Amino acid sequence: NAGVMQNPRHLVRRRGQEARLRCSPMKGHSHVYWYRQLPEEGLKFMVYLQKENIIDESGMPKERFSAEFPKEGPSILRIQQVVRGDSAAYFCASSPQWAVSYEQYFGPGTRLTVT
Amino acid sequence: SQQGEEDPQALSIQEGENATMNCSYKTSINNLQWYRQNSGRGLVHLILIRSNEREKHSGRLRVTLDTSKKSSSLLITASRAADTASYFCATIDSGGSNYKLTFGKGTLLTVNP
Numbered sequence: 001n002a003g004v005m006q007n008p009r010h011l012v013r014r015r016g017q018e019a020r021l022r023c024s025p026m027k028g029h030s031h032v033y034w035y036r037q038l039p040e041e042g043l044k045f046m047v048y049l050q051k052e053n054i055i056d057e058s059g060m061p062k063e064r065f066s067a068e069f070p071k072e073g074p075s076i077l078r079i080q081q082v083v084r085g086d087s088a089a090y091f092c093a094s095s096p097q098w099a100v101s102y103e104q105y106f107g108p109g110t111r112l113t114v115t
Numbered sequence: 116s117q118q119g120e121e122d123p124q125a126l127s128i129q130e131g132e133n134a135t136m137n138c139s140y141k142t143s144i145n146n147l148q149w150y151r152q153n154s155g156r157g158l159v160h161l162i163l164i165r166s167n168e169r170e171k172h173s174g175r176l177r178v179t180l181d182t183s184k185k186s187s188s189l190l191i192t193a194s195r196a197a198d199t200a201s202y203f204c205a206t207i208d209s210g211g212s213n214y215k216l217t218f219g220k221g222t223l224l225t226v227n228p
Contacts (some may be wrong), residue, residue: 004157033214042203042218043158056212091157095214102207103148104216106158 002027004094004107005074019079019086021110026095032075034067034103036090038104049075082114120219121204127212127225136222139184140205144199145207147180149189154199159203161189166209194226 005024013019033049034093035043047067048061057067064082069075079086089111099107102111121138128134140147146165150158164171164180164187165203171178181211201223205216 019198031214035216035218040220042150042220043216045215045217048214056215059215069120093158093216102146103160103163104151108157111155 004105006090006110008110009082009108010111010113012115013082014106015083016081017029019082019112020113021077021079021090023075023077023090023107024095025075025092026105029094029096029105031095031097032069033093033095034075034077035091035093037050037091037109039088044093046077056099082112084114087114090099098105117147121202121222123157123223124220125223126228128194130194130226130228131197132194134198134224134226135204136189136224138187138189138203138219138222140186140187140204140206141185142206143209143227144182145209145213147187148205148207149176149187150203151179151204152203152221158203180195191224194219194224196226196228198224199226200224 007022008106034046035049037043048056049068052071064080066078089109091108093111144166146163148163150162152158160177162173162176164178175192180187200220203218203221205218
């Protein structure tokens with residue numbers, strides 16, 4: 001059973017470009033979470049999605065950031081018009097329905113560098 | 116300050132020694148979890164302790180939870196060089212957002228061979 005997959009693992013974007021980060025949850029998991037880790041910091045919650053629904057996006061910056069988890073395909077975290085401050089590691093995690101309050105399984109992360 | 120503050124920020128020990136890391140938090144919690152992150156990698160779940168539990172063991176790991184002091188400790192016994200990593204505590208609140216992990220800044224553990 002493959003774990004949580006994220007791609008790309010490393011992404012370099014110039015200021016003003018768009019960044020698209022993909023996350024495929026573990027098989028059988030219908031809940032996806034995105035977290036951001038700034039250098040020397042712990043992870044910060046961004047958004048919680050179920051298939052076709054955004055449940056909680058309270059951790060997302062109000063502008064330029066969006067997330068989706070379509071019926072088919074991976075979850076996408078999209079950052080428009082990137083700025084240097086967006087440089088960070090972005091982690092996706094997933095859990096099955098019955099374990100929402102418990103362990104989340106993390107992917108390897110996408111390290112975004114904005115030049 | 117931040118929920119889930121770990122201390123120390125960094126800890127360096129010799130192989131075979133025990134390592135203790137502490138975590139404090141501010142809210143009422145459903146559970147507290149410890150994760151390990153090797154440099155440049157994703158997080159690996161180590162252990163979960165529920166709010167009604169006081170101590171839990173898993174292999175060389177021992178976790179305690181004191182809800183009256185809002186604190187937890189992670190003890191790694193007989194450490195190995197492979198234990199070198201950052202360790203994070205994370206809490207799940209007992210309120211409505213029972214899915215949101217709130218992480219501390221972590222303790223960087225270095226185990227010297």
